[in-house]
Amino acid sequence: MENIVEKPKAQLSSLVAPHKKAFQEGIRDGIPIAIGYLAVSFSLGIAARNAGLTPLQSFLASFLCNASAGEYAGFTSIAEGASYLEIAIVTFIANARYLLMSCALSQRMEKGLSLFHRLLIGYDVTDELFGIAIARPGQLNPYYMYGAICISIPCWALGTALGALAGNLLPLRLVSCFSVALYGMFLAVIIPPSRKSKVLAGLVAVCFFASYVASVLPPLSQASSGTRTILLTLILSAAAALFFPIKENKEEEKDA
Amino acid sequence: MHNTYVYLFIMAGVTYAIRVLPLTLIRGKIQSPFIQSFLYYVPYVTLAVMTFPAILSATQNTISAIAAFLTGILTAWLGFNLFKVAVSCCAVVFLVELFCL
Numbered sequence: 001m002e003n004i005v006e007k008p009k010a011q012l013s014s015l016v017a018p019h020k021k022a023f024q025e026g027i028r029d030g031i032p033i034a035i036g037y038l039a040v041s042f043s044l045g046i047a048a049r050n051a052g053l054t055p056l057q058s059f060l061a062s063f064l065c066n067a068s069a070g071e072y073a074g075f076t077s078i079a080e081g082a083s084y085l086e087i088a089i090v091t092f093i094a095n096a097r098y099l100l101m102s103c104a105l106s107q108r109m110e111k112g113l114s115l116f117h118r119l120l121i122g123y124d125v126t127d128e129l130f131g132i133a134i135a136r137p138g139q140l141n142p143y144y145m146y147g148a149i150c151i152s153i154p155c156w157a158l159g160t161a162l163g164a165l166a167g168n169l170l171p172l173r174l175v176s177c178f179s180v181a182l183y184g185m186f187l188a189v190i191i192p193p194s195r196k197s198k199v200l201a202g203l204v205a206v207c208f209f210a211s212y213v214a215s216v217l218p219p220l221s222q223a224s225s226g227t228r229t230i231l232l233t234l235i236l237s238a239a240a241a242l243f244f245p246i247k248e249n250k251e252e253e254k255d256a
Numbered sequence: 257m258h259n260t261y262v263y264l265f266i267m268a269g270v271t272y273a274i275r276v277l278p279l280t281l282i283r284g285k286i287q288s289p290f291i292q293s294f295l296y297y298v299p300y301v302t303l304a305v306m307t308f309p310a311i312l313s314a315t316q317n318t319i320s321a322i323a324a325f326l327t328g329i330l331t332a333w334l335g336f337n338l339f340k341v342a343v344s345c346c347a348v349v350f351l352v353e354l355f356c357l
Contacts, residue, residue: 032342057260064268074267078260087263091270097302098271102278104295111284122276127306132338134299173353176315177346180324183311184345186303187325191332193300200300207304215309225310232305233298240301241293 019143026147032181033128033148034155039178040068041156045163047072051079055164062160066124066153069225070095071160097229101130108133108140117142124149128182131189199244207236320352 041062048058053075065071073094077087102125109118121142129148133140194201214220214228223231286292308325315321324345331341 029338032339036342053260057264060261061264061267064264065271067271070271071267074263078258078263081258084258084262084266087266088270091267092274095271095274098275099278100298100302102275103282104298106279106282107286107292107295109279115280118279119276122272122279125275125279127303130299131303135338172316173350176320176353177350179314180311180321180328180345180349181342183307183314184324184328184331184342185338186307187328187345188332188336188338188341190300190303190307191329192335195333203297204300204304207301208308211305212309225306229302229305233302236301236305237294237297240297241290245289245293246296 019141022141022144023147026144026149027151028147029132029144030129030148030151032185033132034152036128036178036181036185037152037156038159039175040182041159042163043175044068044071044075045160045165047075047163048160049164051075053078053164055161058164059157059161063153063157066126066156067095067098068127073224093227094224097127097233098125098130100230100233101125101127105130105133105140110139113142121145124153126152128152128185131186135189199240203236203240203244207232210236315349316353317356319356320349323348323352 044062045055045058048061048071049055053061061071061074065074070091073090074087077090082090102122105121105125121140124145129145129152132148133145136144190200190204194204210232211228214232215225220228220231286295311325312318312321315324327348328341328345331344336344
């Protein structure tokens with residue numbers, strides 16, 4: 001990612017420009033996400049249709065929840081006629097990793113960032129948007145998030161509605177291609193810093209290995225992938241923090 | 257009989273609460289070095305854990321998935337940006353499946 005570092009001038013006219021630039025960069029980085037979303041949400045829409053949801057309801061679900069695994073778990077429960085409490089619990093478990101992501105993201109926010117911005121950003125902390133947000137150096141500019149949200153969420157909601165409407169229209173081969181785009185983006189976030197830090201490189205390798213082991217070895221392999229993600233994240237991050245505590249102020253506090 | 261819109265409302269409410277509570281309740285820097293380090297590592301661990309082995313079953317055959325995985329690591333290592341890494345992975349899957357399926 002090219003990073004044009006501009007020396008912030010104390011001029012009024014330059015107050016708006018960084019936001020506009022951040023917004024545009026958000027849109028730029030959001031485009032591959034939007035394309036990936038379109039494909040993934042299409043298959044989510046098929047699940048919604050199977051649960052008896054109309055295309056409008058599927059659209060609403062995706063527009064309001066922005067969560068693949070969480071929505072999928074919800075749809076499955078709706079299909080089973082689950083109780084309202086059950087839906088709430090299932091949604092919480094499938095989405096609990098966002099709790100960790102939001103905690104991490106809160107550390108990238110300017111201290112005095114207004115409640116309004118926090119409420120808006122909280123609308124859409126997804127795996128992918130979180131990924132591109134933390135890939136940026138320094139403090140998070142809310143407008144970067146808004147740019148990415150503006151382009152990706154309509155695709156997510158629209159794709160779900162189309163999936164519910166049209167079912168299996170998209171050729172499997174294309175779905176196959178698009179679905180790795182999301183993982184490619186994850187790799188683009190975690191690999192470059194690993195090149196600079198041996199600790200991170202080792203940690204990522206351990207994560208891959210542990211995640212693989214957990215997916216084939218009971219009892220963890222019986223759990224949902226969301227639960228596995230939470231458990232592994234808690235354990236491995238805590239271990240890394242214990243053995244390799246970061247130096248304070250090592251990163252961020254740099255660009256405006 | 258349950259109302260679908262109530263279901264959706266509950267799903268949306270719970271999902272939003274999970275995301276917005278940490279953002280609004282945690283103001284400023286956390287002081288504890290352990291928590292700081294923990295939260296520094298969380299994103300990398302989460303994304304790594306979600307990528308592998310899930311990527312292996314994302315495509316129609318495992319070979320194209322492995323190819324995409326290696327391509328992603330290589331292109332990211334070489335410093336390609338987010339979009340280029342993603343597109344490279346997609347292209348590799350397309351090509352491999354063109355020849356293998």
